[in-house]
Amino acid sequence: MMKVKIGKIKLKNPVMTASGTFGYAKEFEKLVNLKHIGAIITKTITLNPRQGNPMPRICEASAGMLNAIGLQNEGIDNFLKEKMPYLSKIGAPIIVSISGNNIDEFFILARRLDKIKSISGIELNISCPNINCEGLVAQDTKETYEVVKAVRKITDKTIITKLSPNVTDIVGIAKAAENAGSDAVSLVNTFLGMAIDIDTRKPKLGNITGGLSGPCIKPIALRMVYEASKNINIPVIGIGGIMNANDAIEFMIAGATAIQVGTANFIKPGVCGKIVKGIEAYLKKHKIEKIEDIIGNLKI
Numbered sequence: 018m019m020k021v022k023i024g025k026i027k028l029k030n031p032v033m034t035a036s037g038t039f040g041y042a043k044e045f046e047k048l049v050n051l052k053h054i055g056a057i058i059t060k061t062i063t064l065n066p067r068q069g070n071p072m073p074r075i076c077e078a079s080a081g082m083l084n085a086i087g088l089q090n091e092g093i094d095n096f097l098k099e100k101m102p103y104l105s106k107i108g109a110p111i112i113v114s115i116s117g118n119n120i121d122e123f124f125i126l127a128r129r130l131d132k133i134k135s136i137s138g139i140e141l142n143i144s145c146p147n148i149n150c151e152g153l154v155a156q157d158t159k160e161t162y163e164v165v166k167a168v169r170k171i172t173d174k175t176i177i178t179k180l181s182p183n184v185t186d187i188v189g190i191a192k193a194a195e196n197a198g199s200d201a202v203s204l205v206n207t208f209l210g211m212a213i214d215i216d217t218r219k220p221k222l223g224n225i226t227g228g229l230s231g232p233c234i235k236p237i238a239l240r241m242v243y244e245a246s247k248n249i250n251i252p253v254i255g256i257g258g259i260m261n262a263n264d265a266i267e268f269m270i271a272g273a274t275a276i277q278v279g280t281a282n283f284i285k286p287g288v289c290g291k292i293v294k295g296i297e298a299y300l301k302k303h304k305i306e307k308i309e310d311i312i313g314n315l316k317i
């Protein structure tokens with residue numbers, strides 16, 4: 018009743034954890050039944066370790082939060098040695114999020130992950146600087162296409178391309194990912210924002226600007242998921258301010274095949290399990306046999 022498919026990955030339910038908000042899952046083992054989650058997406062890893070941005074890295078915003086972690090992580094070698102053995106035993110599909118400074122780094126990362134059987138898929142975090150021009154890869158159709166194409170060449174594993182909402186035409190970028198062979202797109206990453214302490218007149222984040230997430234972004238994310246899903250033929254995974262089952266269902270009616278839960282994990286660490294139960298209850302209440310029947314089923 019709750020099964021969905023993303024590329025080659027068969028998920029027992031459509032609830033996934035959003036990258037960077039669920040660590041490497043072990044942190045949550047006492048709070049959530051990990052194997053009941055549809056799929057676990059790990060914190061973005063890079064080729065080499067990264068220290069991340071200067072402190073402070075997070076602050077509260079109205080109905081959300083700002084973060085500027087700066088992709089702090091210990092690099093792929095450490096990830097494969099220290100984190101992967103645990104992740105492999107969970108019993109939920111594991112999708113590893115990667116980011117690179119250039120196309121070669123994406124390629125090398127994907128080549129290493131491709132060899133590991135217990136990894137079901139790769140999420141491409143393309144909210145990284147575009148070396149050919151100002152801005153992010155995810156803001157440029159050509160660069161998005163090139164990164165996805167390079168990764169597609171090296172792996173048959175399911176590729177999910179994670180899009181940035183900081184664009185005027187989300188459909189153009191989603192199509193570029195699709196044309197390059199991505200199996201799905203996930204949207205959205207965080208919205209660029211900032212906050213100022215008026216007494217010190219200093220930015221609240223060490224990086225000055227950061228990414229906005231949480232309930233405040235939900236209506237915009239929902240609109241982007243709706244637009245993207247109407248215009249591409251690969252599954253869309255909805256992300257942005259999902260706090261409960263009703264929010265998740267809204268994204269699915271808008272066109273998402275699955276959803277990811279981010280900021281909510283910090284507020285209610287057991288929220289993913291509750292969302293799964295809440296979606297099941299909704300299907301029962303409305304006598305809907307398969308969750309697939311609500312995907313994109315918006316009544317206009």
Ligand SMILES: Cc1cc2nc3c(=O)[nH]c(=O)nc-3n(C[C@H](O)[C@H](O)[C@H](O)COP(=O)(O)O)c2cc1C
Pocket residue numbers: 035036037038060061082084086088114142179205206207229230231232234256257258259277278279280281
């Ligand atoms: C503290 C924090 C760290 C994040 N780190 C990553 C990351 O490493 N990679 C990534 O693709 N997205 C990262 N994100 C973005 C989330 O995965 C998600 O796309 C975004 O927060 C919107 O969803 P939400 O409103 O449910 O939080 C991070 C978000 C937060 C709040």
